[in-house]
Amino acid sequence: xxxxxxxxxxxxxxxxxNAFAEIVELFQDKxxxxxxxxxxxxxxxxxxxxxxxVRAFINIHTFDTKRKFSTWLYRIGTNLCIDRIRKKxxxxxxxxxVAGAEGxxxxxxxASSDELPEEELLKMEMQxxxxxxxxxxxxxxxxxIVLKYMEDLPLQEISDILDMPLGTVKTRVHRGREALRKxxxxx
Amino acid sequence: MNMCPDHxxxxxxxxxxxxxxxxxxxxxxxxLQDCSSCQQHMNELSKAVAFVQSAxxxxxxxxxxxxxIARLPKETSKVGMKRWFHHHPMLTAAALFMILMxxxxxxxxxxxxQFSFTKQPNIVVEGEKIIVPxxxxxxxxxxxxxxxxxxxxxxxxxxxxxxGSLMASSANVTGEIEEINQVFDWLWYKIKSIAKDTASFxxxx
Numbered sequence: 001x002x003x004x005x006x007x008x009x010x011x012x013x014x015x016x017x018n019a020f021a022e023i024v025e026l027f028q029d030k031x032x033x034x035x036x037x038x039x040x041x042x043x044x045x046x047x048x049x050x051x052x053x054v055r056a057f058i059n060i061h062t063f064d065t066k067r068k069f070s071t072w073l074y075r076i077g078t079n080l081c082i083d084r085i086r087k088k089x090x091x092x093x094x095x096x097x098v099a100g101a102e103g104x105x106x107x108x109x110x111a112s113s114d115e116l117p118e119e120e121l122l123k124m125e126m127q128x129x130x131x132x133x134x135x136x137x138x139x140x141x142x143x144x145i146v147l148k149y150m151e152d153l154p155l156q157e158i159s160d161i162l163d164m165p166l167g168t169v170k171t172r173v174h175r176g177r178e179a180l181r182k183x184x185x186x187x
Numbered sequence: 188m189n190m191c192p193d194h195x196x197x198x199x200x201x202x203x204x205x206x207x208x209x210x211x212x213x214x215x216x217x218x219l220q221d222c223s224s225c226q227q228h229m230n231e232l233s234k235a236v237a238f239v240q241s242a243x244x245x246x247x248x249x250x251x252x253x254x255x256i257a258r259l260p261k262e263t264s265k266v267g268m269k270r271w272f273h274h275h276p277m278l279t280a281a282a283l284f285m286i287l288m289x290x291x292x293x294x295x296x297x298x299x300x301q302f303s304f305t306k307q308p309n310i311v312v313e314g315e316k317i318i319v320p321x322x323x324x325x326x327x328x329x330x331x332x333x334x335x336x337x338x339x340x341x342x343x344x345x346x347x348x349x350x351g352s353l354m355a356s357s358a359n360v361t362g363e364i365e366e367i368n369q370v371f372d373w374l375w376y377k378i379k380s381i382a383k384d385t386a387s388f389x390x391x392x
Contacts, residue, residue, distance in 0.1 A: 014269075017259055024252040032247035046248055053255040130242045149239040155204065174200040180235035181228075 006065045013060060020057050027070060028053075030151065031077045037146040038081040040135040048084055052077040074153075074161045078143055085139050133183050141176030148173055191218065191225050199229050203236060292374055304331040309340075315351075328362065349373070 005026070011019035031052060036045035055076050056063075063072050116132070124132065137145060147158045155173070159166045198215040201207040207215070219226050272279045302315045307325045311318040315334040319325055323340035330347045338346070338355040345362035346353065353366050367376050 017256060020259070021252055021256055024255050028247040028251050028255075029244075032251065033245055036245060037242070042248070046251065046254070049247065050251065050255045050258055054258045057255075057259055126241070127243055130239060134239065134242075145239060149236060150242055170200075170204060173204065174197075177200065177203065177232050177235055180239065181231045184235050184238060185231060 002069070005069050009060060009063065009065060009069070012057065017057075020053075020060075023069075024053050027073055030070065031073060034074065034077055034146055034151060035081055037131070037134055037150055038078065038139075038142060039084060040131055044084065048080045049077060052080050055080075068157070068160075071157055071160050074147070074151075075163065078147075078161060082139060082143065133180060136183055137176060137179055141172050141179055144169055144172040145176040145180070191222055195222075195225055196228065199225075199232060203232060292377055302332065302334045304334060304336075305329050347376075349376070 005023065008019045008023050012023070028049070032045055032049045035049040035052070036042060039045050039048065052073065056073055059076075063069065121129065121132075134142060134146065143162060144158055147153045147161060148155070153161070155166060155169050159169045162169065195215065195218050198207060198211045201211060202215060219229060304310075304312075304317050305328060307327055307329060309320070309323045310325060310329075311320055317329070317331055317334060317336040319329075319336070319338045319340040319342060321339035325340070325342045326344065328344040328346070329336065329342060330349070331351055332349045333351060334348075335351045336346065336348055336353055338353075338359060341359040341361075343361045345365070346355075346360050347365045347367070349367045351366075351368075353364060355364070365376075367373055
């Protein structure tokens with residue numbers, strides 16, 4: 001797998017876009033999934049995941065082939081997601097007065113991290129409920145929880161992706177789990 | 188409500204991370220047996236983990252990869268050509284061969300603008316014109332390039348004129364007469380002579 005990817009990367013370095021298309025095919029599901037879990041919105045997830053691939057293509061010469069490509073790619077993707085989440089927050093407050101107006105759907109509710117009323121929660125499909133609870137997590141914890149429990153990545157790799165010490169990752173996983181536990185205590 | 192030491196919750200997380208030491212695990216288990224509130228805490232944590240893990244694995248929407256490629260900066264045409272060559276090695280080889288061959292043939296046609304002829308005794312040269320005087324007999328072939336030939340006498344062999352004209356007063360040439368003025372004639376002549384050379388080479392063996 002790694003040998004194949006490194007071969008493709010060499011071709012991409014020569015400017016071959018077809019080789020890059022193969023890399024995209026290999027990693028698109030993983031990266032899209034992480035973006036979707038982080039952002040909670042399909043369109044945004046697609047946009048950000050594609051942007052992450054474009055950045056990977058442009059900066060491919062900075063990738064060290066001795067390291068794991070997926071880690072590097074996840075790093076680009078999660079950074080973009082975190083940026084997007086941070087940018088969205090002030091936007092949300094600015095737009096707060098139009099809340100309740102047309103164009104608001106479930107996703108904008110989720111993004112707002114408002115708590116939904118009990119009866120709404122019970123009507124929710126299981127998968128939507130999972131996404132809803134993930135979206136309510138503070139973004140510091142959301143990234144580690146998504147990577148650890150949705151992508152099954154080892155803590156060490158998460159520390160590489162998020163570029164933070166292993167101890168910090170552990171602390172965030174612990175706090176993330178506690179936050180989830182509190183959110184779900186009424187289930 | 189909680190009289191339990193703080194480190195028990197820490198051990199729970201160590202346990203869930205899968206990097207708990209044996210002593211800690213033992214202590215945690217003993218404590219959980221006696222303490223229902225910690226048991227509940229542990230249960231809730233495990234449930235929270237299972238809950239998140241139950242998320243279905245979603246796939247990227249169709250057309251995702253095409254979308255990425257469409258957003259990439261334009262690739263250089265150099266690479267596109269390289270890839271084409273890579274995919275069609277035979278065509279590439281054939282094209283390369285044709286280019287080189289035609290280049291060498293055309294250039295030899297154009298470069299050979301100098302007047303030259305086969306040296307034979309008893310022929311007369313007047314400027315760019317060869318004359319076989321009347322009454323004389325040339326034994327052998329004559330090839331004239333970029334010049335004319337006038338045959339009043341006799342030639343016992345072939346006469347070839349390239350880029351010139353042939354003036355023979357009567358059919359006093361025993362061999363073949365050939366006039367080559369066009370590029371295609373020239374090519375044909377070249378190919379024939381190469382074939383002839385090759386044939387004679389094999390015959391000589």
